[in-house]
Amino acid sequence: MQPELFFVNTELLVPNLTSDQFDKIRALLYRLCGINLVPGKEGLVKTRLTKRLRVLGLKSFEGYLKHLEANPSEITTMVDFLTTNKTSFFREIHHFDYLRDSFLPPYKEKPCRIRFWSAGCSSGEEAYSVAILFKEEFSDLRRWDIRILATDISTRMLQKARDAVFEEDCLQEVPGLWRQKYFLCCQNKEPRRYGIRDDIKAMVRLARLNLMDEWPMRGPFDVIMCRNVMIYFDKPTQEKLVGRFWDLLAPGGLLLVGHSESLTTFPHKFHYAQPAVYVK
Structure with a gap:
């Protein structure tokens, strides 16, 4: 045997x-x-x-x-x-509601300069959501000097952002009309995949950046979104980073953090506006 x-x-x-x-x-x-x-x-x-x-x-x-x-x-x-690169369009919608209802109205009165930074942008959904919001809120966007910077440490995530093709799950918070206006279905079979319109892509500048390095940007920015990034840092690193954001924001500028993040555990100069929204 x-x-x-x-x-x-x-x-x-x-x-x-x-x-x-x-x-x-x-x-x-x-x-x-x-x-x-x-x-x-x-x-x-x-x-x-x-x-x-x-x-x-x-x-x-x-x-x-x-x-x-x-x-x-x-x-x-x-x-x-x-790290977890989970994101989606219009995630944590209360931030976009605040931008639309409380922050953007004065900027809509006459053409002006607006600078926006998505720090830790992952695969780009956050920055493209901001671009869509601007498209909806400004009647003739060409008259405004608007620039959206989106940075991330991950070259793989940045390539996904440049490709700008997303699975249907990422679009759950996108209103149906906006989905028709700003996305094109490029794969009909399951899982459906959608590409974002070229004019929306053109509004966002993507770049690799390690937040611990020196920053080439001089600002000032009107809004900095750094959401669900600082959860990976200890308190001293968070405090230092928030101080650097303060230095780069214009007076009255916004810092938006993730709903599970807070600035209450270390000293800073920001004024609290509402959960996860801070004003310089």
């Missing part, structure tokens, strides 16, 4: 992540990107980065750390794997 042979699928093996390796990864992320991976996130790091190790053909986290050392650009990919 022949012995029974068993084969192990090596793709299913999960490499071990030691506490020392976890500490090295979190120190690197914090130093380069400001991201604060607190103890207890070892399981998340192990699960998400194991997928990256398989892509690279690496069998251990020690090998991955050596790869990071030899390829500094890998840090951007690592951030992609460790």
Whole structure:
């Protein structure tokens, strides 16, 4: 009788992540990107980065750390794997209601300059939502000097923003009429996919930016949206970042943060307007 042979699928093996390796990864992320991976996130790091190790053909986290050392650009990919890039059009709609009802009316009285920054724009839905709002609110947009800057650390997310093709789930908050006006269905079969109109794309300038680096922009901006980004930072990093936003905003300018974020845990100069809305 022949012995029974068993084969192990090596793709299913999960490499071990030691506490020392976890500490090295979190120190690197914090130093380069400001991201604060607190103890207890070892399981998340192990699960998400194991997928990256398989892509690279690496069998251990020690090998991955050596790869990071030899390829500094890998840090951007690592951030992609460790952070959540969930977004959608008109997400957290109360911000857009505030812009429409409380902030934009004075700017509509006569042509003027408006500068808008989506900091941590992910795949672009936030910035394109702002462009659509401007299209709807200004009767002849060409008379206004409006610029929308959208930045992110992830080259992969920025490429998705440039492609500007979105699955139907991302458009759930877009009113039906606006969907007809500003989107074109480019894939009828499930899942349906929609491309955004070229004139909306043209309103948004996309650029890569690590918020921990020096900023090439001089401002001033009228609105800065940094939503669901600071949740990855510790309090000192949040305080420093909010101070830099203050410096770059025009008097009366807005800082919009995520609904789960707050500026109440550290000192700052902003005035509270409503949840997640602050005024310089």
